[in-house]
Amino acid sequence: MSVFPQLALKPEVREHLHSVYTHSEVVCEVGKEEAVRAFEALLSCLSHPPMVTCVRVSTHLHTLKDIQHKLQQHVTQISCRDGSGSPAVIHTHPHLPDVLLVPVSGPRCVDVQGSEVIVGAQCGNAVLRGAHVFTPGVLGTPKFLKAGDVVSVFSDIDGKCTRGAKEFQGKKVFLGNGVSEVHRSDVFCSEAPARGVAIRMTEPLYQSPSFDGVLTEDVFLQNLPSVVVGHVLGPRPGERILDMCAAPGGKTTHIASLMNNQGAVLALEKIKSKMEKIIQNANTLKLDCIRAYCCDSTQAVISHPTHDYNADGPPFPEESFDRILLDAPCSGLGQRPNMSCRWSLKEVRSFQPLQRRLFTTAVRLLKTGGVLVYSTCTVTLAENEEQVSWALKTFPRLTLEPQVPHLGSEGMQGAGLSHDHRRLLQRFRPELLWGGANHIHYSESLHHHANNDTIGFFIAKFIKR
């Protein structure tokens, strides 16, 4: 039996996804029963965290081995301090030279022990991936909460709990027990509410070392498929690269690190506060070849620049970049863990036209011979394989290219792509590995889990001929 409910979707969205996963072409290949099993498994595994945490190392500053050693020391110290059993062993990845893998254990059997603290869904998802509860994530606490109290933490998965609640009867999911480091008044009544740890998790359902504030300039927590994107783009020192939808800068900083901080990485982001996060991350990771701009990337190209036009920032003239990453805004249905998505089908569908406008700008901005990588963290056909099918028809100069490394599955059927084309795509499909939470173990191979028990993700690589 699973600890959490399956990812809850609006019926119309569930039906839509069901039709994608049980499309006649899929059924023809794997049979109806397996197609339905994969769909149900998808909804189950999306509500659970991946069982391996992926840490990207700043290899422009240090060797992988040095950081592996330091992180292992950190993890060992924490488990000695907390008495939480034998420390997780940190592994390298056979195909990703800048990745360390940390096994997660769980779900553990934990009894509800204290009075209830309710946290927002986003905070709850972070807790399931090893974080403690930070004050801004707290929505409700008992009336007389004080520092030192043992509490049981619950996630308000439907977003119904009002801030400051003293009790909450809505739908909530237990995440584990912890010890409060704050009084209720520190969270809700203070003029300058605390921002640090509010609840230190002592018995989380899923146990994974917290890396908060640890080796901040040396490591970056990133989902494995996102790291694969940087390698597939293949940036080289000295090149001029555009990252069109860049905040908070996980992939931007990876690209700059792969270039050994030499060249120019231009990072665009529509929302100013998010753009500032890119700058902050670039500074922390000591990457000064990154320049970030607040810009709507659908407007990032200028057709006829005058001779005195200054192309340092957007809009840029056509054919300005050696490589472009379009990590598109998407419905995000591959994110894990995620227990509830309240979007309507109309909202889910709204991303396809925006992605096409961004893609069209990307093609114009790319040099002849340049590389364009398109990626999303969602599982729909409309935002992934259908976009590739559309792109190949709309831009005859684009060819679909093999990806290195190719760790995911091939693209899904149903969007009219040939098998040869689908084989060039990379779709991370955690449902193919999923056998229920109680079956998660990595006795066979940690690497197999690292590559397959990921978030749902999609990558396509093109060259402009």
Ligand code: SAM
């Ligand atoms: N690449 C990022 C990373 O790895 O850290 C994640 C990017 S996230 C999938 C997509 C981002 O695109 C969001 O931050 C969103 O605000 C931004 N965005 C949405 N529409 C945009 C537009 N028209 N132009 C630029 N950025 C946009």
